[in-house]
Amino acid sequence: MPKPLRPVDEALQAMLAQFESLQNSNSSTSRVRETCVLSQALGRVLAVAVQAELDVPPCDNSAMDGYALRVSDAPGPLPVSQRVAAGQAPQPLLPGTCARIFTGAPIPAGADTVVMQEKISLTAFEDILFPADLVPGNNIRRAGQDVVAGTTLLTPGVRLDARHLGLLASIGWAEVEVYRPVRVAILSTGDELVSPGQALAPGQIYNSNAPLLQGLLSEWGAEVVSVQPVEDSFAATCQALTAAAQQADLIISTGGVSVGEEDHIKPAVEALGGLEVWRLAMKPGKPLAIGYIGQTPFIGLPGNPVSTYVGAQVFVRPAVQQLSGATPESPRLLQGIAQFRTRTEIRQEYLRVQAVWRDQAWQLEAFANQNSGVLTSVVWANALAVIPPGQCVQPGDRVTFFLL
Structure with a gap:
């Protein structure tokens, strides 16, 4: 008898635990730190705690253009004893005078308030x-109003x-240590697949999964x-998996994870490493495989493009986050109101x-054709509704979803 289908949440937790263990035991795929200049750090994962070494702002400064004075000297009249612009160091305020001051300029010693220029008269x-x-x-604006020296601002x-x-720039960091x-x-498994730009022979289709995954992975860093x-x-499958394990921290395959005579991913992974999760209570995406080749984590996605996309959102994204040092x-x-009917059986x-x-x-409006080969449904959609097993959904029912 086949093993029961694995619940999605259970499979996800098992994957994260296994990949963390593999990474900790394999020096070649452990998280490597490198220093990155701030202009190139967008999307990178922080490897160190960030602690401020100075106050922000570093001194009391004016929140607007106006005049700095002692409240006890108001209402005046007061002569202007100095002019203070942003970036200048003022002199102490002479008693019985005021200072012309501009936004961001340091407050002269002795002044205790700023009056905007629109509220004064000459x-x-x-x-x-x-x-x-x-x-x-x-x-x-008081010194340290935004950041107090010694405060931990960001964590790894x-x-x-x-x-x-x-x-980071506000506290003077020009570079940062990241993973x-x-x-x-x-x-991409399958003799029927052809790269875009080539002519199709009878029985062939274009490989849409590879560009789809490349785009998602790039978005995820x-x-x-x-x-x-x-x-x-x-x-050929064993050879490709072995080569991939030597150069990558994570291997992702598409197709070949079912039980057909031409599906070689499952036996190849079992021969070269181990298969920890297979056959999920998930639709689309039941034949999704999770395991390892040597010490390299592996995720085998189904070949249908929607199954590839959904499997990547649910499993590949948190795997990339964890392996990169980010918190999965x-x-x-969110909760939404269904404008559709559906019934689930044993799969989420x-x-x-x-x-x-x-x-x-x-x-929530559902795409009319929910077949796992209809990639146009993914382009049309801006969210995925998550329907647990054994549910009957009618229009007006509240359902869970997440935005893409």
Whole structure:
């Protein structure tokens, strides 16, 4: 009797645990650190904690253009004793005077408030008159208001985006220590596959899975080191897997993971390493394989393009995150209102849907053809609805989904 189908969440946790163990035991695929200049650090995974060595801002400064003074000297009139622009070091404020000041300029010692220029008036002698109800501290940005020296701002495992780069620059970091990107080898199995741009012979189709995976992996910060077509034979499959394991931190194959006579991935992986997870309670994507070749993690995705896409979203993305040193993150699950009917049996289904915010809720429209070979459904969809096993969904029911 075949083994029961493995639940998705259980398979995912098993994969992450196994890949972490493989990485820890294999020096050639362990996380390598490298120093990266800030301008090239976008999308890289932080390898060290970031601690501020200075206050931001480094001194009290003006939040606007106006005049700095002592509240006790208001309402004046007060002569202007100095002019302070951003980047200049002011002199201490002379008693009974005010300072012309501009946004970002340091507050002169002795001044305790800033009045915006629109609220002052001039005397005939061009002295400054101020409102009588001034409050100390108005329009002053205090030193350390944003960052206090000694504070830990970022922890290892953060994938750096534009916000992080700005924060690092604000504390003076010109370069940062990051992990090397995960190196991924893609194997496309199937004698029927032809690269785009070549002529199709009878029975052949274009290989859409390889460019699809290359794009996703690039978005997720991985480095694709090879894309290799593999003919439908056990020997060729073993040879390709062995070569991929020597150059990559992760091997991903498409096709050849079912039980047909031309499906050689499963026996080849079992011969060269081990197969820990196979046949999932998942639709599309039941024949999804997880294992290892030597000490190199392996994920075998089904050959149908939608199965490849969904399997990559659910399994490849967290695998890349973990192997790169980032904290694996599950998709942010939302609640929406189904505008479709469906019934699941023993597998968790991922339906291609369009999520539209309407009437104070997410409304979910399903693509008419949910076949795993219909790649246009993935282009049309902006979300995947997650329907657990044994569910009957009617229009108006609340269902879980995540945005793509």
